[in-house]
Amino acid sequence: LRSDVAFAFRPSPAALRRLLSALAVLEQRDGKLNAGSLSAVTAAKQLGGSVHGFIAGSNIKAVAEEAAKIEGVEKIIAVDNPAYDKGLPENYAPLLVENIKKGGYTHVVAGTTAFGKNVMPRVAALLDSQQISDITAVQDDKTFVRPIYAGNAIATVESTDAVKVITVRGTAFPAAAVGSGSAAVEEGVDPKADSPTEWVSEDLAKSDRPDLATASRVVSGGRGLKSKEDFDRIMLPLADALGAAVGASRAAVDSGYADNSLQVGQTGKVVAPQLYVAVGISGAIQHLAGMKDSKVIAAINKDAEAPIFQVADVGLVGDLFEKVPELTEKLKKA
Numbered sequence: 574l575r576s577d578v579a580f581a582f583r584p585s586p587a588a589l590r591r592l593l594s595a596l597a598v599l600e601q602r603d604g605k606l607n608a609g610s611l612s613a614v615t616a617a618k619q620l621g622g623s624v625h626g627f628i629a630g631s632n633i634k635a636v637a638e639e640a641a642k643i644e645g646v647e648k649i650i651a652v653d654n655p656a657y658d659k660g661l662p663e664n665y666a667p668l669l670v671e672n673i674k675k676g677g678y679t680h681v682v683a684g685t686t687a688f689g690k691n692v693m694p695r696v697a698a699l700l701d702s703q704q705i706s707d708i709t710a711v712q713d714d715k716t717f718v719r720p721i722y723a724g725n726a727i728a729t730v731e732s733t734d735a736v737k738v739i740t741v742r743g744t745a746f747p748a749a750a751v752g753s754g755s756a757a758v759e760e761g762v763d764p765k766a767d768s769p770t771e772w773v774s775e776d777l778a779k780s781d782r783p784d785l786a787t788a789s790r791v792v793s794g795g796r797g798l799k800s801k802e803d804f805d806r807i808m809l810p811l812a813d814a815l816g817a818a819v820g821a822s823r824a825a826v827d828s829g830y831a832d833n834s835l836q837v838g839q840t841g842k843v844v845a846p847q848l849y850v851a852v853g854i855s856g857a858i859q860h861l862a863g864m865k866d867s868k869v870i871a872a873i874n875k876d877a878e879a880p881i882f883q884v885a886d887v888g889l890v891g892d893l894f895e896k897v898p899e900l901t902e903k904l905k906k907a
């Protein structure tokens with residue numbers, strides 16, 4: 574009889590899904606939503622329960638209303654306080670934790686961005702959860718897929734934590750559309766935690782070219798470019814002809830040819846554009862970790878044995894100083 578009773582009260586899969594509720598952490602900068610957070614929303618939706626968005630900063634009303642239009646989000650929790658503008662983890666993590674506890678969320682999802690990597694481990698520690706980092710797929714509400722060893726192995730991990738704290742690889746989840754949603758905007762709780770760190774200033778690399786992390790075309794240069802002058806002379810016209818973002822290998826960054834914000838790879842940015850053009854890059858595994866999911870990979874290298882050709886869909890063996898300007902001219906005429 575006891576087992577009959579238990580059976581009678583066991584929640585159905587549909588009811589279980591109703592018990593799931595995810596909070597997607599929405600990053601904003603100067604009133605603009607970050608694309609990485611929109612990928613986090615997509616992952617949160619795949620969990621199968623309700624999805625709320627969380628946003629904080631000064632004059633948050635306008636961006637919260639913009640966030641309310643994200644498709645599939647039922648509610649936006651907004652906290653208006655300039656103390657959260659720069660996403661300092663010391664006060665942002667306790668802020669998030671208070672709102673997670675208040676909302677009784679089962680999952681908290683953020684992008685694997687500098688902000689997500691900074692804030693979410695603290696949130697996980699405060700909730701006594703084991704963070705699940707940089708996922709590339711959601712199998713079910715407790716099982717996730719994530720690359721390890723710089724993408725050379727794929728782990729499927731299962732979490733039994735009451736609150737699952739997750740960061741999401743942006744290239745693996747399309748950004749949720751902003752447009753037809755009509756979420757309610759609700760004021761969140763603000764614990765006004767003190768931060769022992771203070772925001773002093775920032776020095777951002779400015780560029781009119783597309784953003785490397787989200788561009789649909791990327792042209793990357795490596796050590797084969799030989800100098801900063803040649804990197805700029807060869808790579809920038811190619812990028813302009815293709816309307817592409819510029820990337821670089823670590824060797825090019827370490828040699829001072831390109832800014833380190835342009836580094837692609839294991840210790841740089843992970844990109845998956847429609848087209849990735851590798852110029853004078855050998856194709857070390859640490860570089861491949863950041864670009865091998867690109868849809869079409871084209872490589873230009875004078876060494877026919879360079880490992881980049883093993884992942885390239887299109888390869889051109891030749892001297893980049895000759896071939897790239899020729900290609901750029903042809904693209905300009907096309």
Ligand code: FAD
Nearest residue numbers: 795796797822823824838839840841853855859860875893
């Ligand atoms: P090289 O390996 O020196 O290759 C230069 C290529 O240019 C060669 O293939 C050569 O044939 C070609 N070339 C030269 N001249 C010409 C020419 N005139 N025309 C055409 N081709 C030419 N690397 C990254 O890129 N990103 C990372 O995030 C990263 N993280 C790392 C993390 C760790 C822990 C470690 C240990 C390494 C990491 N690296 C990373 C470094 C990586 O191992 C390689 O050293 C680096 O990617 C090499 O860069 P490269 O291909 O530009 O240079």
